[in-house]
Amino acid sequence: MEREPAGGAPGVTEGASAAIAAIERELTLISRYTVMVTNRSAANQRLxxxxxxxxxRIEAEGPMSIGQLSEAxxxxxxxINxxxxxxxxxxxxGRIPDPDGGLARKLRITEAGLARLHADRDWAVNGVGRVLADWDPADVATLAHLLVQYNITIERRQGRLWPRPASAQPQTS
Incomplete structure (x- = not known):
């Protein structure tokens, strides 16, 4: 049974409310598919x-303390502990002294951790690439742009921006 989308968001029209409900449903499915795709098997352990x-996050920002990770x-x-x-x-x-001289020790990625992270990221990127292989490259670029824009909007509202390379920032015209 199909329900009417919940309204009440300031400035959201009825048509936009239906679109927002569709986006919520699709984001829910994306998270479901991600979990299904990333299930670990005994032969292929994932992080x-x-x-x-x-x-x-540590790769993007460098060594971080427990407090910094908690805030991030x-x-x-x-x-986080x-x-x-x-x-x-x-x-x-591994734990290291704060390179900036602070009292809190920081966590840095080991070579083994970096290798595992990169292997998992490559595996995930390849999986997304297989799903999008038949898409028009312009549509892939549009999806990437809109997802970055969506996530940055959330991060700004929370006051917790995720560090991204300049190439991943949404372009403004």
């Missing part, structure tokens, strides 16, 4: 999602 995200992700320090402890045990990150 846990939290490790992938934490390693990606909007999570309690205890949650638990996640990074597993990464330390697995040899994906």
């Amino acid at each position: 846990e999602r939290s490790a992938y995200l934490l390693l990606s 992700f909007g999570l309690d320090a205890s949650t 638990r996640q990074t402890a597993a990464m330390l045990r697995a040899g994906l990150v």
